Amino acid sequence: MQAVLKESGLKITTQKCKLLEFLTQTDEQHLTVENIYQGLNAQGETISLHTVYQIMAHFEQAGLVVGRLFESKNTVYELSNKPRHDHLICLICGKLIDFIDPLIELRLGLAAEHHGMSIHHHSLNMYGHCFACQKALNSKSENKKSD
DSSP states (O other): OHHHHHHTTOOOOHHHHHHHHHHHHOSOSSBOHHHHHHHHHHTTOOOOHHHHHHHHHHHHHHTSEEEEOOSSSSOEEEETTSOOOEEEEETTTOOEEEEOOHHHHHHHHHHHHHTTOOOSOOOOEEEEOOHHHHHHHHHHHHHHHHO
């Protein structure tokens, strides 16, 4: 962790190392500052919520994480070393799914080339209902019809 921080130009501190280690080891890929704070405290780390906010801002400035604001009010962070990808977001439960589609990547590249641009980064977020929420909506709709 120290080498990653050093390469990013960040001052090496125990708290930054612990936070970066937490981000790289967690199964969850989209975390709010509150999620990170709770996860670190659950592991016995004593770190303030304010400090987590500060460190995440430093990590984002250094390019270690990407902050994304979807339909929620909270920024969600993910590590920046992941391959370029897009997101599917459920409007009901908030489920967030990363996906990579080579055809979308091809079309974006062609569109950029056509307009004389090169893509540095892009953001494609598609909003809808996951299958579980759609099933629940359909059930509610059918129950109202039968009343």
